[in-house]
Amino acid sequence: MIAYFETVEEEKKRGLFWKKHLETELRPVGRAxxxxxRLPVPSGTGEHKVEKRVEWAxxxxxxxxxxxxxxxEKWRNKALEMRMLAVEEGTAWRQGAGLGALWAxxxxxxxxxxxxxxxxxxxxxxDVVRCARILGGKVRYxxxxxxxxxxELEEALYEQFGIAPQQSAPPEYPCLRICFPQPGxxxxxxxxxxxxxxxxxxxxxxxxxxxxxxxxxxxxxxTLYAAMLLESGLCRPEDLGAEGSQEGETQASFPHSxxxxx
Numbered sequence: 001m002i003a004y005f006e007t008v009e010e011e012k013k014r015g016l017f018w019k020k021h022l023e024t025e026l027r028p029v030g031r032a033x034x035x036x037x038r039l040p041v042p043s044g045t046g047e048h049k050v051e052k053r054v055e056w057a058x059x060x061x062x063x064x065x066x067x068x069x070x071x072x073e074k075w076r077n078k079a080l081e082m083r084m085l086a087v088e089e090g091t092a093w094r095q096g097a098g099l100g101a102l103w104a105x106x107x108x109x110x111x112x113x114x115x116x117x118x119x120x121x122x123x124x125x126x127d128v129v130r131c132a133r134i135l136g137g138k139v140r141y142x143x144x145x146x147x148x149x150x151x152e153l154e155e156a157l158y159e160q161f162g163i164a165p166q167q168s169a170p171p172e173y174p175c176l177r178i179c180f181p182q183p184g185x186x187x188x189x190x191x192x193x194x195x196x197x198x199x200x201x202x203x204x205x206x207x208x209x210x211x212x213x214x215x216x217x218x219x220x221x222x223t224l225y226a227a228m229l230l231e232s233g234l235c236r237p238e239d240l241g242a243e244g245s246q247e248g249e250t251q252a253s254f255p256h257s258x259x260x261x262x
Contacts, residue, residue, distance in 0.1 A: 092224075136157050
């Protein structure tokens, strides 16, 4: 089972004994479900005591069959220490890379027919292929730099979209690099770089399909929720949307053409 976990600070009433308890709810999404778990913590509790309460809470979740946990960055290392798999936003960034690239181009005011994109990755996995196929039929130029599988990917792009291998585009065309970093790699930063995980693109978030949004816990970020649904098989990359959230910025949504399988 997969679960979302958060701690909630509450005021401790004077003279009352605070009993450890968990607030749990099973939420159905499509044909499956996930568990939400809230751990109330008395305000003013020391950091060590809070950590012990969190350890206790995670043990209780494991007893209920939870093996994969989506939580804020603060408790992800603790989940790993407790031998639970931790969901991270990077899942949505990698699987939604093509949509994210389209949004990044839009946010810079770059018409797709003038855009030059370059995919950079250590190997040609399904996320890289998915991103290439989304961009291949939309942007003006697309090149790939992949250590393992580059030739096969270039051949597939040529057969499907007529895109010949190339390393650079005319200087008048703006460029966007889409980088798939290795696990643990911090990666570069730059105005022309879409770093998929960690990092990302300022103001960009991935959102779940419409049929799943009502079940998102209020304290959970959109991208983390999307990643949780992806990792648990409750939705597909084709179901995601890419939206902007920066104040004062025109929002845009790029849903992919996936079927509703709620």
